[in-house]
Structure formats: C-alpha cells, structure tokens
Amino acid sequence: MPLEVLPKACQLLLGVTFRSYQDGETVPLLVNKVYSEESELQYAYTELPFACPPTGRVRAGRFSSGASISLNLGEVLRGDRITVSDYRLALGRDEEAKYLCSKEIDAAAIQKTRLLIQNEYRAEWIVDNLPGATSFMSTDKSRKYYAAGFKIGEVVKNTDGSPEFAIYNHVTLVLRWHRAPGKTGEKGKKVIVGFEVFPKSISANGRKIDGLPPSGDVTHDPFILTVPSNTTDVRDTPDASITIPFTYSVYWREDEKLEWKNRWDMYFVASDDSSNVHWLAILNSLVIAGLLTAVVAVILTRTIRGELKDDSIRLKPTKQRPAGSAKKGSGLLGSIDDIEGAADVSDDEDEDIAGWKLVHGDVFRAPAHASLLSALIGSGTQLLFAIVGILVLSAVGILNPSFRGGYVSVGIGLWLFAGLFSGYFSSRLYKTFDLQHWQQNVFRTASLVPGLLFATIFILNLFVWIQASSTALPLTTLIALVALWLFIQLPLVYIGGWYGYTQVGAYAQPIKANVIPRKVPQQGYTRSVQAILLAGFIPFMVVFIELMFVFKSLWLDKSGYYYMFGFLSVVGVILGVTVVEVAVVATYVQLCVENYHWWWQSFLVGFSSAFWIFAYLVYYFYTKLHISGFISSMLFFAYGALACVVYGLLVGTIGFVASYVFVRRIYAAVKVD
16 A cells, blocks of 8 residues: 555654644644663653753644653653653744743752763754754765764863863754645745754853843853852752753754755765675675575585485385494494484495485474474564564655654564464464464463563563663553553464464474484584584674674664664575575584484574674673663663574574475485385
8 A cells, every 4th residue: 555545644653744834833842851872771851850841831733832742652662751842943933042941950950960961861852753963074074964862961171170060051953944845835835854953051140131141252151060069069068059041042944955855864874974884794694695505505406416316225114123233334424323213224225325314204203392392483483574574664664764663663563463473383383293282382472472571671670660761661551561462462372373273283294203212323412512502603694794783873873773774674684594594504414413303403503693692792882882880781781682582583483494394395305115
C-alpha cells in the first residue's frame, strides 16, 4: 500500500509528510530530556532543578505549555519525556531578546546542576519533530552539519586555575524555513527545515527591570553556579540559594537550498565523511564470506558429491558389534577405532566409507535437552521474522528518523505477531524429537526471551528509579509489557504451537535412528569443542568494523543509527550467509569425525560469535568510553549482555536451520539397503 493513501495523522506520525505553517502561527517548542556520553542515566528536562516551571500561557493548536505529549512504546522505552515549553515561537517573527523566567535553586540543586555540567549533559529540544542541534563545519570546511542536542553548561577556569561551572541561561534559536511543496506553498505556507540552538551563559549583573541583559555591543560575564559564602562547597550552606534568569532570542531564516524531504541530511553530513570506511567494512565482510563460500563450494561440489556418486558401497541397516571389534579404518578427516555399532560392511569397504556415512543411523537421534533446544529455535525464528520485517519497512521508508521510537515500537509489534511462527516451528521440532507435552513447550517458548528480558529490566529499573532518571520505566509501562505478553504473545504462540504439533506434525527424517546409540570417539568430542570456540570468530570478523560505528552511534554520539542502516542491512545479509556457511562446514567436520551430536553444536557455532562481540564490548568500554559510576556501568554491561544474547539466539537459529537442511540433504542421498 502506498504511503500516500494512509490517513494524514498516520503520515505525520511516520514522518512521511510535512506540517506547514502560516506566517505568525505559533510553533510549539518541546523539551524532552538531557543525556550524556559519560552516563547511561537520562533525566526529563522539566524535572531538572533549574528548569523553568510551565505556566500554560503558550498555546499551540490543542496544546498549551506544560502539557505532556503522548508517547509510543518505543519512546517510553528509550527514556523520552516530552513536554510543551513556554518558549514562544511565531513563524517569521524575530525576537531579539525575550524573558522566560527566573528560577531560584538551593544548594542541593546547585550541586546537582554542577554534576550535570561536569558530565557534559546535553539537552534535547524538538521543533516540528526536529531535534535542536549544535551546528559545525565538516572536515573539509565545505559543508555545515548538525549534531543533535546542546550542552546545558560549561566548565570555565578561575583566575587561580580552579574549575567553575557556568550554566547556559540564554539560548539563541535559529529556525530555518522553506516554502511548502506543491499547492500548499503557493498559498504562502512554509515548512521548517532546520533548528539550531546556540546556548550562552550571561550573568545576572546589570540586567534591566524586565530581566533582560543589557543590549548592544557588551561583553557578558558567564553565570557561575556559586553562592555568596566563604565556603568552597555549596553543600556547607544548605540554606543558601541563587536565582538564575533565563532568556532567549528567536531568528527565522529562509533556506532556499534545503527542501523538507532532505532536512534530516544535515544531521548525517558528518557521517557521510566516514562512508569510505563503511564500504571498507563491507569489502572486509565480502572477502571473508567469499573465502568461506569457496570452502563450502569445494565440500559440496567435490567431496560430498563424489562420495554420494560412489555406488560401490551400499550401507546396510546397522547391526551391533561387540565393543572393540571394529577394524581400524580411516574416515575423511579422522580414524575409526573401537566404534560400537558401526555399519555392517567388509574390512576393505570400511576403509573407503566417509566418516559421516558411518553415523547415518544416529545422526537424527534426538539430542539431550531437546525441549530447551526447541524453545530456543522457536524464539530465534521469532526474532528472525522481526528483523526481516524491520529491514523491509525501513527499505520502503516507513521507519525513518521522523518516526520517533519507531524501530522499537514496530520491532515489538512484529515480534509479538511472529509468535505464530515461534510456536509453529518450535512445536514441529518438539514433535520431531518425539516429545509429548507440547503445551509445556508452548509456554516455555513464549516465556524464554520475554522472561529473561523482563526480569533483567525489572531489576535494573529499581536501581534507575532510585536515581530519579527518565530511563526508569513507569509502572504502567511495566504492566503494559506484561499484558502484551499475556494477552497477545502467549495466545499467538499457543495457536502456532497447536497447529504445528497436532495438525502438521513432525518433520519426516530421511533415515530412521537406531535403537542403540553409537559410541562417539574421544577425538569427536575434542574437535566439537574446538569448532564451537573458533567458528564463532568468523562471523565476528564479518561485523567487526561495522560494530565500531554502531557502538559510536549508541554510546558516543547518542544520535541514533538511521544514517548507517543501509550499511547495516548489507553487512547483516553477509553475516547471515557467513553464519550459514560456517555452520555447514562445522557440522560436516563434526560428522566426519563420527560425532553425531550436531544439533546443539550447529546452534552454538552461531551463538558463540556473541561471546566475541561481548568481549569487544568490554574492550570498547575501557578504551573508548568515559562512562563513570556504578549504576551507569552496570546498565552498560547488563544491556550489552542482553543485546549479545538476543544476537546469539538469532544467528544460532540461522546456523541450526542451515545445518538441519544440510544434514537432511546429504543423508537423503545415502543408499541404505
């Protein structure tokens, strides 16, 4: 369905259409939160000790200042708390200086504000869905670009070299407009294409009666956060307070070159300078995937095909030999010694049979902890569907920077709907393992990932709530998440599980498993462990360079990752192909050493790359980031570990499915009399 046929309100929400204004029309300025690259804690702007309380005197449409804007689930989860401010913006009307308020803060508030300034907290304001930005010049000085947010203060040096903290109590707002597209522009309406904020600290000395600073060519001293006292620490004077005057200026400027549809490009100009590195990351991924593809091609087109075309050997149904009676032969990658339950062939034939053929009677035997594996694979398919859905919706433009919280909200919606697929594939695999209590498997599948996420978030939420941070989820949001799981996720998984288990049934295996299992050689176990530890390093190398940009965007820039979504999509596809090939090679090598316990290894080979990513995350924390404090560090590692677990579950499922298809294909071609 074309986006243009969506209702106007939906198009505005998704950010695929514009909002036009007439000259003199009030444009609301929304205040959201403050954040820092040195902390994982965010705070609502209106709850800051120095923020001017809303008066309700400014009206913009159906909103008045002080009103809270309704947020989607994604915005709440990312810590947004958006409120209409008292800043009065009228399209086309410049304001040289306007008085906002004077806020009195006590010693405790001064101390907290100092800490916010010391940790370089930045404020996020919004006009027409554009975040207020600090403007910079690109590296070659040819282009201007935006960095979302602006600092709330600065650290200045005193005459004796000691640090002092100046708060920015005056902001110059520069809003850039362009004529509205189409017939709307012919009527004189305009659209906003830029929102720049230039903060400044101005002392309270010499102000006029109306609270405005002296005009003209005057050098203003900064407003230092201190109290008139002989002490050096404001905490020693709890009864002392200071009054901070806040003012602002507004300038409207036309930008003839920048159209509304390209207005977000200003935020990504700096990212374009690193596009060559992104292409280097893709080239690195392609080289690794290409080499691995060559290995897989050799295995499939030469080795396995040659073994399957050898009609001189026909495997007979397995007969049990006494332990130690098997002859010593040679498999493709290893020897056969003292194998219990080997295929009933002659001594000469035994030397010619590839090792993976010898375990044909056990390769489809149900693994240990089969119920847990079924639940993991079901949850992995659910995540895979959600990720593919996000890629498709991003490609058609539904998910974009204007759709605040869109990736999280839509991702959760897709994940809930994919509960049908989760229950279906989990139950079919559960039935294939010849297990009986499918209702328990449904509940286990529906609870595995949500239970892990909710338990972790709930515990972390208690620590964040104590800090009065907007990162803490409200109780209503926690209840809503439980309701989504109970009334949507669980029923959908149950429906999919019922259909997969009772109506469709188990996957038909090409070879029936033996009654008595074979003995696995010791070398088979050893090589299995080595494969899990080493194979996961290859997918990690595919995404290693791109991970640097992801981490930088999430924890340094705090500006989102929309600009590199195309690069992530390409690398993600290469990653999927690499995981498939690694899993196939690892499974083939394992079967060749006569270890038929491939089920869990095929999953763990992909999952193990998550350990390498987490190790790199730890390295990045200690070498690149400046996060300080116990709570912030705990949040970083806890959420990083959760992300790695989710990633591991996703790629582990891809590896399992690839190995399962591979094993079925090669053993379906084996001739068994």
